[in-house]
Amino acid sequence: MKLSAVTRYGLRALSDLCAHEEAQEGKKPVTVGDIARRQEIPPSYLEQLFAKLRRGHLVESVRGAQGGYVLARPAGEITVAEVMRVLGEPIAFGDCQAGTGCRNTAECATYELWQRLKGSVDEILESTTLEDIAKKNKKAPRQENFLDS
Amino acid sequence: MKLSAVTRYGLRALSDLCAHEEAQEGKKPVTVGDIARRQEIPPSYLEQLFAKLRRGHLVESVRGAQGGYVLARPAGEITVAEVMRVLGEPIAFGDCQAGTGCRNTAECATYELWQRLKGSVDEILESTTLEDIAKKNKKAPRQENFLDS
């Protein structure tokens, strides 16, 4: 059970975008190239990813020279869950939760477990916004109070 | 983010084993073939899976005719988390949580999110045992009070 690179990249990229689009004066578009360099993500891969984000209305593009991408809405209103939906990351433990087959909820021994897990994960994803994530990027606080696990 | 078939099969298989090993008198070994048939899992695939479970000391094998597998410990003492560890299912959202690379915990914008998610999931996995899961198999209650999602 691991998240795909698309989601991991996408979330880091959006957080980076959020942290840099207003760093100058007003909202200035940020290029894929810059994000790719800072976040060490293959540029051509990241480009595809932003195409998805645009089609999902999470970002808006500014074409032409000095163009780039801008968040379509305030970072505080975009949840991580929404990003994952747009990027096509399934949050599914059992087959019942992915679309694929298995409607056998009444007999399946593991059905309730998968439901509990998904519920718990969804709750976190729905209540965390890009702003929450980006804070760390903006201030680069270099705190040391992390759990090591 | 989805669980592998190994884990989904494995959990169903163990639950089935748990429900059937004492159905007769005392602990009677259950064959891979029987479990495969009941759970609709490819037998040869399931066999490999039980090899892992045996090497992980979750089940014990009884070779020869009338042989099969038996749980190595009471079902109430085997957690789902343990089963997943033995089956090699990684519970990792970010790279930091899988072993692979990225020790960049201080700067990574998503680090804390991944930690919260894993913590929440682990709590459920560690506190759910095979017995909890198998109950449903044993009684086949056919309740209708499920959440549809």
Place this chain on the structure above:
DNA sequence: TGTCATCTCACATATTTTGTCGGCTTTATC
């Protein structure tokens, strides 16, 4: 001795993920 069943290990297949490339369109700036 024959049959049932586990054990082992190599191979086969399929799917998904991850990443690349080339050429096109749009637009700011010189």
Place this chain on the structure above:
DNA sequence: GATAAAGCCGACAAAATATGTGAGATGACA
């Protein structure tokens, strides 16, 4: 206008992983 910066698009390539199969060997019971 010309140029260069940037997004846009679609097809393809490579790699990794997941999933499944098969043949034989070993061991135990009847």
